[in-house]
Amino acid sequence: MQMQVEVDNETPIDSSTQTRQRLLDASEALFAERGFRGASVRDITQAAACNLASVNYHFGGKSNLYREVIMRRLTELRAGRLGAVDGAMQRAETEPTVELLLRSFTIAFLEPLVQSSAGRRWVNLMSREMLDPQLPRDMFRTEMVLPIHQALGHALQRLCPRLSPEVTELCVDSLIGQLVYIERLHRCTELSTTPADLLFSLPARVDHTVRFTAAAIEVLASEKG
Amino acid sequence: MQMQVEVDNETPIDSSTQTRQRLLDASEALFAERGFRGASVRDITQAAACNLASVNYHFGGKSNLYREVIMRRLTELRAGRLGAVDGAMQRAETEPTVELLLRSFTIAFLEPLVQSSAGRRWVNLMSREMLDPQLPRDMFRTEMVLPIHQALGHALQRLCPRLSPEVTELCVDSLIGQLVYIERLHRCTELSTTPADLLFSLPARVDHTVRFTAAAIEVLASEKG
DNA sequence: GACAGACTCAAACAGTCGTTTGATACTCCC
DNA sequence: GGGAGTATCAAACGACTGTTTGAGTCTGTC
Numbered sequence: 386m387q388m389q390v391e392v393d394n395e396t397p398i399d400s401s402t403q404t405r406q407r408l409l410d411a412s413e414a415l416f417a418e419r420g421f422r423g424a425s426v427r428d429i430t431q432a433a434a435c436n437l438a439s440v441n442y443h444f445g446g447k448s449n450l451y452r453e454v455i456m457r458r459l460t461e462l463r464a465g466r467l468g469a470v471d472g473a474m475q476r477a478e479t480e481p482t483v484e485l486l487l488r489s490f491t492i493a494f495l496e497p498l499v500q501s502s503a504g505r506r507w508v509n510l511m512s513r514e515m516l517d518p519q520l521p522r523d524m525f526r527t528e529m530v531l532p533i534h535q536a537l538g539h540a541l542q543r544l545c546p547r548l549s550p551e552v553t554e555l556c557v558d559s560l561i562g563q564l565v566y567i568e569r570l571h572r573c574t575e576l577s578t579t580p581a582d583l584l585f586s587l588p589a590r591v592d593h594t595v596r597f598t599a600a601a602i603e604v605l606a607s608e609k610g
Numbered sequence: 611m612q613m614q615v616e617v618d619n620e621t622p623i624d625s626s627t628q629t630r631q632r633l634l635d636a637s638e639a640l641f642a643e644r645g646f647r648g649a650s651v652r653d654i655t656q657a658a659a660c661n662l663a664s665v666n667y668h669f670g671g672k673s674n675l676y677r678e679v680i681m682r683r684l685t686e687l688r689a690g691r692l693g694a695v696d697g698a699m700q701r702a703e704t705e706p707t708v709e710l711l712l713r714s715f716t717i718a719f720l721e722p723l724v725q726s727s728a729g730r731r732w733v734n735l736m737s738r739e740m741l742d743p744q745l746p747r748d749m750f751r752t753e754m755v756l757p758i759h760q761a762l763g764h765a766l767q768r769l770c771p772r773l774s775p776e777v778t779e780l781c782v783d784s785l786i787g788q789l790v791y792i793e794r795l796h797r798c799t800e801l802s803t804t805p806a807d808l809l810f811s812l813p814a815r816v817d818h819t820v821r822f823t824a825a826a827i828e829v830l831a832s833e834k835g
Numbered sequence: 836g837a838c839a840g841a842c843t844c845a846a847a848c849a850g851t852c853g854t855t856t857g858a859t860a861c862t863c864c865c
Numbered sequence: 866g867g868g869a870g871t872a873t874c875a876a877a878c879g880a881c882t883g884t885t886t887g888a889g890t891c892t893g894t895c
Contacts, residue, residue: 404842420742422648426883436844441884443842512741515794516734517645526798555810555818558795559788566787569740573751585780593780600829601822629872651853661874666854668872 405443407433412440413454417506420513421451451519458507462497463529469493470536474543483544484599487560490537491591494564499571499587508568534561545606552605560598567594630668632658637665638679642731645738646676676744683732687722688754694718695761699768708769709824712785715762716816719789724796724812733793759786770831781827788819 411432415424426447430437444450473489474481498504514520534557542553567590574585636657640649651672655662669675698714699706723729739745759782767778792815799810 420645422882423742425881427881436842437883438844438885439842447883509741512737516737516741517648551810552818555815556822558791558815559819559822562788562791563784564787565791566783570783585776590780590783593777594784597781597784597826597830601826604825604829605822647852650851652851661872662853663855663874664872672853 404433404435404439407435408439408443408450409454409457412450413457413503413506413510416451416454416513417509421447421517421519448519455510455514455520458503458510459525459528462504462507463532465497466490466493466533467536470533470540474540481540481544483541483602484595486537486540486544487598488591488595491560491564491595494561495568495571495587495591498568505572508572534558541602545602548602548606556598556602556605559601560594563594563598567591629658629660629664632660633664633668633675634679634682637675638682638728638731638735641676641679641738642734646672646742646744673744680735680739680745683728683735684753687729687732688757690722691715691718691758692761695758695765699765706765706769708766708827709820711762711765711769712823713816713820716785716789716820719786720793720796720812720816723793730797733797759783766827770827773827773831777830781823781830784826785819785823788823792816792819 408429412424412429415429415432418424419428426440427437429450430439433439440447440450444453469489469492470486473486479485498508511525514525534554537560538550538553538557541556542548542550545553548556567587570585570590571587633654637649637654640654640657643649644653651665652662654675655664658664665672665675669678694714694717695711698711704710723733736750739750759779762785763775763778763782766781767773767775770778773781792812795810795815796812
């Protein structure tokens with residue numbers, strides 16, 4: 386049962402780190418599916434194929450396990466979104482435009498959330514964390530929301546200098562709101578795939594959102610001059 | 611302890627219906643705050659100042675109590691939103707415009723949710739119901755989302771005949787997404803009232819959303835022609 | 836081979852959960 | 866006044882919760 390892996394490392398991947406990893410994976414799925422309170426330690430340890438006491442032995446309690454699950458995913462998602470903004474603004478071959486920026490960000494925002502099961506788990510975890518906070522209150526806001534809003538806002542204002550900073554921020558909120566809602570719609574309709582729903586598939590919604598938002602921003606930018 | 615109320619009615623408001631009402635009120639608050647599983651029958655009956663067994667006596671169980679709590683609020687919210695659409699389209703004195711329709715609907719959508727504590731409870735209840743469904747899966751969609759989307763879509767298309775039905779529906783989704791997100795932003799920022807946040811108060815966000823959405827719709831309507 | 840340390844395990848602890856039970860008070864009608 | 870029906874109550878039931886405990890099993894080092 387030991388399944389040792391040969392590595393010439395000072396921290397060998399022995400049964401201990403394997404149990405830790407299995408606990409992180411299993412609890413991420415169960416926390417996303419049932420919430421912090423709804424996912425019992427017994428369920429988690431059974432899904433991870435280890436003993437009931439392992440959670441307390443390896444993490445010192447259910448709460449610490451939950452925190453490590455969240456921390457593990459936060460960085461990569463933020464990096465993907467910030468990278469999309471930088472990439473759209475710094476690519477050499479084409480002049481950056483509002484529509485290209487919005488498209489790049491929209492895809493970088495939605496794709497990880499809807500394409501991978503880890504993304505779907507993340508949305509669930511965040512929704513639950515907002516309803517029943519288990520972590521410091523504004524950690525998600527400080528670590529995730531604000532950096533992304535600022536990056537997109539700055540990029541947008543570089544492309545639309547006539548847009549005031551306040552209106553720019555409101556426009557960013559308008560876009561994020563549409564994207565969050567698209568994720569929710571996509572989740573609700575992905576179960577029932579009627580032919581009519583194909584007209585409102587994810588690529589179609591991305592196209593619409595980019596054109597809708599770019600049109601509004603350009604009108605507001607011309608008004609504000 | 612009986613607190614009988616004198617009414618010449620065949621169903622007198624006796625201690626029984628008072629207990630039922632207190633249970634509905636108390637459990638609505640606790641379900642919204644802690645969720646269906648998180649709100650224990652002991653908490654509910656203590657908040658309602660009645661015995662532990664009252665929930666099972668009056669409602670036949672915790673689940674039935676929860677269902678009655680939800681049913682009690684659904685109709686009035688839907689009526690308010692549908693009434694705003696009809697009101698904007700049928701008022702005699704002024705010609706209905708896209709911007710007036712959007713403003714009327716936006717205010718009717720947001721005001722009940724953010725102004726009353728019952729509205730804030732409702733948002734919590736719906737968010738929790740979507741994460742941990744206790745009721746038939748698409749009841750909320752059938753009873754609430756679809757009627758409102760259809761009414762707003764039809765009204766919008768009457769004002770913009772050049773807009774295709776598909777794009778109209780996508781525009782409705784764009785608006786609803788912004789409104790849902792505004793409610794969330796409002797809830798997050800209403801605790802910390804820094805002066806900077808006053809620039810993004812609710813009326814300012816309503817104004818922005820109406821102008822932003824109307825601008826986009828008019829551009830899309832002119833393109834589609 | 837013996838010891839130390841890391842890891843796993845079944846069992847138990849103390850607490851909460853929703854629901855049931857049987858007794859007790861109360862109102863109304865005959 | 867007495868029985869029927871309704872409402873409330875404390876108490877208990879069985880199941881589940883997170884955590885602790887102490888014995889047991891491994892690996893690596895001396």
